[in-house]
Amino acid sequence: MTSGPGGSGGASGGRKVDGLAHLDDADMAERETAAGEAPVRAPAPGARRISWQKWTFMPVFLVAALLATWLWFRGARLDSIAHQAVDNGKVWLALRQHIQLTAVSTFFVLIIAIPLGIALTRARLRRATPVAMAVANLGQAIPALGLLVLLVIWLGIGARSAIVGMVIYAVLPVLANTIAGLRGIDPTLTEAARGIGMSPTGVLRKVELPLAVPLILAGVRTALVLNVGTATLATFGGGGGLGDLISAGIITQRMPVLILGSVLTVALALLVEWLASLAELLLRPRGLEGTS
């Protein structure tokens, strides 16, 4: 996802450090199919420059949208069924559950996918890499809803099944991203590091990992954005979250509840994406600026 600073340059400049991994598959496959023609895509200059308008637009927009929704919701006439869906702090509870689901599943995705990605690009396991990539691509074909509900049937109702499903669903793209990025590191750099006498661990710690920081940050963003979305489905397995409000709104045909739940979910997703791309920009190693 290339909102924010990557906006225009994301397509050509920051393709490897992009949001959703299935899009990166597109890029990789596209580079393969387009390999025959002359690659004349120079990275856009200054693609990562901070522009204030771009960075302030999103929070201002979100505050305005939330304020408008709140004012409208206060004025909306609620009947007893709608009250039941939102009273007694149920909205805050849903929001808190949603954030918890997202945070916990993202944490597990990262501690599984990134070390696994590093392991799979080491010399000893390199032969397993294509297999892992194939599994990751195949996994994209499984609908998140089906996966989540199957896990609920298997593990029982509750947040735990939802989290397991979210982790499985998001691990694959982040893993594919990590592998692609580590493999994309210029081999002359690692060779030079080996040439000056670094141990394999040294090469990993001092050369490969620093070069892969943008990639790991992109993985964090991918996982967060995917998980905020998948967390809305937790409601179908009794896992809570903002999906509760949306589904209650749809089932009971109470539009104020439905709109409140949807607006909060959209706002949370956009906020999380905004924060993640801000973090991506600020934590990017200085030496990598201007490169892609």
Next chain:
Amino acid sequence: MSFWEYVGTRHAQLLTDTYQHASVVFQCMVLATVLGVLIGVVTYGSEWAGGLATTSTATVLTIPSLALIGLLIPVVGLGVPPTVIALTLYGLLPVVRNAIVGLRGVDPALVDAAKGIGMSRTARLVRVELPLAWPPILTGIRVATQMLMGIAAIAAFASGPGLGNEIFRGIASLGSANSLNQVLAGTVGIVILALLFDAAYVLIGRLTISRGIRA
């Protein structure tokens, strides 16, 4: 009842759902492709417009599908309309992005040569630029289709068509003997459809990618 018995007794219902699922994804994908390529053609020339098109379609993709569908219901009601609108919107991003990248990647020397032999702007676009940009666009369509398969399942919650209904029937009867079969049939059906579509795209690629740029 075993899974195969279930599939055997309900095959009429399952086939209808499968057909509707494939049909809605296919139609929305055609719509998204036409719109996406149009947006790409209009915006790729300008750095600013191309960036705006990519950023705004990327923002749409950030929005969880259940929430987008939820926002559409008060406006267009339940059923097919919110499903079609949501699927088309989500299908746009990969197509727009790859169309812009593909069109910008066309070697300017080739466009110049086309201009030199007297081709009009439209002829250059249709006969030179778009055929050269087609492989990345097709990749975008493939990625988008796979994504839409899963989103279409969620759209069934808003009374949309397709295999998602099978999954939601399973959720509604959670704990009963058939719920696992229902969810499994819906999920497996979607996976099979996704793989079939993917195979079809490989074939379409073989048939439509200009022989000159085939790897």
